[in-house]
Amino acid sequence: MASQNSNIPTKILVIITLISLGFNNYFLPIDAEETGKALIESTCKKTQYPEECISALESDPGCFTANLTGLTRIAVEKSASKLVETLHIVDMLVQNATSDYPTWGSLVLCRYSYNTSVPQIQEGLQAFDQLKFDKSYKSVEAVKKAVIDCDHQGVKSLTQVNTALLRLIEDTMIILHLLF
Numbered sequence: 110m111a112s113q114n115s116n117i118p119t120k121i122l123v124i125i126t127l128i129s130l131g132f133n134n135y136f137l138p139i140d141a142e143e144t145g146k147a148l149i150e151s152t153c154k155k156t157q158y159p160e161e162c163i164s165a166l167e168s169d170p171g172c173f174t175a176n177l178t179g180l181t182r183i184a185v186e187k188s189a190s191k192l193v194e195t196l197h198i199v200d201m202l203v204q205n206a207t208s209d210y211p212t213w214g215s216l217v218l219c220r221y222s223y224n225t226s227v228p229q230i231q232e233g234l235q236a237f238d239q240l241k242f243d244k245s246y247k248s249v250e251a252v253k254k255a256v257i258d259c260d261h262q263g264v265k266s267l268t269q270v271n272t273a274l275l276r277l278i279e280d281t282m283i284i285l286h287l288l289f
Contacts, residue, residue, distance in 0.1 A: 156283045157283065162280040162284075166187070185233060198270050199267065200220055216264060219258075223259065232244075246282060246286065246289075256271055256278060
């Protein structure tokens with residue numbers, strides 16, 4: 110009998126501990142999310158396009174638990190993804206181009222610029238992981254140059270996607286610069 114009674118406090122302690130852990134885990138994500146949201150907002154307020162920056166970063170759940178370095182990595186990843194997405198759009202336009210040779214030629218130049226930028230930003234991500242933030246910055250800067258070069262081609266069907274990519278790239282560069 111004595112051994113059964115001595116197990117009761119142990120069982121109660123285990124139950125209280127589990128309830129406490131469950132209670133903390135239930136409310137902890139809200140606090141972490143609020144902290145992450147505050148970091149996103151304070152970081153993005155330093156960029157040229159704060160609302161777009163906030164929207165882009167909040168679309169990645171990892172941002173809500175990231176520190177500034179993690180947030181910056183996610184911004185570079187978002188830029189790389191947007192670059193690839195833009196390249197696919199340009200590639201489709203090249204393949205479906207009409208008989209307008211000058212527009213087709215401009216699209217081909219844009220595709221070339223974006224194609225060469227993809228490995229550059231991938232190298233930038235690798236440099237970031239090695240904490241070489243200046244090298245990562247230069248790779249993102251190279252993508253910016255490619256976007257500007259493409260935009261100078263004057264292809265009207267690319268204006269919107271180029272603008273979206275350029276704004277994300279410029280914000281990413283500002284955020285990256287906060288690390289050095």
